[in-house]
Amino acid sequence: MPGIWETNMNFSQRSRSLFKTIAVVLALALPTALAISSADARVGGGMSSGSRGSRTYSAPPSTTTAPGSASQFNRTYTQPGAGMNSAAPARGGLFGRAGGFMGGLAAGFLGAGLLGMLFGGGLFGGLGGLSSIIGLIIQIALVVLVVRLAMSWWQRRHTPQAAYANADAGAGPGPQTNYRSGLGGGGFGFGANNAPLEIKPDDYEAFERLLGEIQSAWSNEDVAKLHTLATPEMVSYFEKDLGENRARNVVNKTSNVKLLQGDLAEAWREGETDYATVALRFALTDKTVDRNTGALVAGSEQPGEVTEVWTFARRPGSGWELSAIQQTN
Numbered sequence: 001m002p003g004i005w006e007t008n009m010n011f012s013q014r015s016r017s018l019f020k021t022i023a024v025v026l027a028l029a030l031p032t033a034l035a036i037s038s039a040d041a042r043v044g045g046g047m048s049s050g051s052r053g054s055r056t057y058s059a060p061p062s063t064t065t066a067p068g069s070a071s072q073f074n075r076t077y078t079q080p081g082a083g084m085n086s087a088a089p090a091r092g093g094l095f096g097r098a099g100g101f102m103g104g105l106a107a108g109f110l111g112a113g114l115l116g117m118l119f120g121g122g123l124f125g126g127l128g129g130l131s132s133i134i135g136l137i138i139q140i141a142l143v144v145l146v147v148r149l150a151m152s153w154w155q156r157r158h159t160p161q162a163a164y165a166n167a168d169a170g171a172g173p174g175p176q177t178n179y180r181s182g183l184g185g186g187g188f189g190f191g192a193n194n195a196p197l198e199i200k201p202d203d204y205e206a207f208e209r210l211l212g213e214i215q216s217a218w219s220n221e222d223v224a225k226l227h228t229l230a231t232p233e234m235v236s237y238f239e240k241d242l243g244e245n246r247a248r249n250v251v252n253k254t255s256n257v258k259l260l261q262g263d264l265a266e267a268w269r270e271g272e273t274d275y276a277t278v279a280l281r282f283a284l285t286d287k288t289v290d291r292n293t294g295a296l297v298a299g300s301e302q303p304g305e306v307t308e309v310w311t312f313a314r315r316p317g318s319g320w321e322l323s324a325i326q327q328t329n
Contacts, residue, residue, distance in 0.1 A: 041245075041252040041288045041298060042306070043218045043325070049075040049237045050324025052277065052311045053270045060265040060309055060326070066279035070309040070326040077233050197267045199276055206320045207278055207312060208259050214322060215254045215284065218242075230322040231313060249291045256303055257284045265309065274314040275323070281307040 048071040052060075056078040060070050210229055217225040221242055226235050245251055265277040284306065287299035311324035 042254055042284070042286045043215055043238070044308075045237075045241045046327065047074040048072060048324075048326040050231070050234050050311065050322070050326075051076050051078040052324050053078075053273065053275055053313075054081070055266075055268070055275070056324075060277045060311075063263045063265050063279040065261045065263045065281050066265075066307055066309055066328045068329045070328055073324070073326070075237055076324075197269050197274055197276075199264055199267050203276065203320065204262075204278075207262070207276070207280075207310070210312065210320065210322060211259060211280060211282060211310070212257045215257045219251075219253045219255065221251065228321075234322050234324070245288075246291070250288050250297050251291050252286070252288045252299075255285045257282060260305065272316050275311060276314075276320070277309060277311045277324075279307065279309050279328075281305060 050073065052058075056073060056076055057080055059072075062068060214226070214229050217229060218238065223235065223239055223242070226238050230238070259280060259282045261281040262278055265279055267274070267276040269275070282305070283303045285299075285301065285303045286306075287301060288297045289295060290297055307328050309326040309328060310322060311326075312320040313323035314320045
């Protein structure tokens with residue numbers, strides 16, 4: 001039966017070629033994916049996480065410190081409610097967050113690759129396999145894209161779906177008060193029923209202190225201390241990120257934290273809870289080291305600068321605690 005034998009040989013050759021191609025792509029793509037995650041190893045994982053009460057889906061005003069926009073939340077317990085029209089609900093599925101042109105493009109390429117497998121062309125046969133450098137580059141880009149989309153989908157599936165109770169959204173933010181060197185002075189924001197919420201010098205001092213203490217507790221992996229500095233929601237994200245570091249046998253260390261500039265974006269009151277969103281530009285040394293040997297895995301021994309938007313919440317009888325971190329665009 002020469003026909004059957006020839007078919008089996010061709011199938012075996014295609015299989016070996018396919019495995020070699022996948023091995024090359026993964027070998028090149030995985031270090032890229034690891035580098036992306038390692039570069040954002042600081043507190044919050046370089047993502048936008050947490051809740052801003054009823055303003056979670058409303059972008060905070062830009063400030064002198066953060067003149068651009070703050071990113072929408074990647075991780076939040078708060079669900080979109082009535083009147084929250086500034087952000088459309090995320091679509092489900094693996095390509096839900098990508099959406100639009102890029103989502104359809106990725107889905108189309110992946111679908112074409114799967115059809116190629118079914119009809120004997122190999123997953124990357126249409127791109128010329130190893131003989132095409134351009135095809136290989138496209139393959140690597142697609143693998144990285146699909147991995148990142150899958151990770152985002154997985155995180156959404158495993159994020160607790162409890163929502164904070166929504167209070168009245170209130171009026172828009174009041175006038176901004178900018179402070180070009182650290183945080184200081186006073187400022188007003190307006191919340192529900194136009195009731196002014198005054199942010200005093202002592203409050204700014206508390207924000208600056210929390211910036212340093214949270215970074216220190218994170219570096220020491222002191223979850224008990226983090227519970228005294230941040231909301232339960234934020235601590236749940238910190239615990240998840242710390243667990244992933246332990247699984248990789250690394251620890252992220254942030255040190256030499258120094259606030260360089262900060263200003264108030266908005267402050268308001270919802271029911272009995274006060275909120276203050278501030279833009280922070282700070283210097284820090286951010287490095288990830290091997291848990292056993294202390295060898296540098298990612299980051300640098302040299303200090304760098306970061307600009308983020310932090311929201312703090314305060315309930316009656318309690319001090320300020322971190323409620324959200326947003327990255328800036």
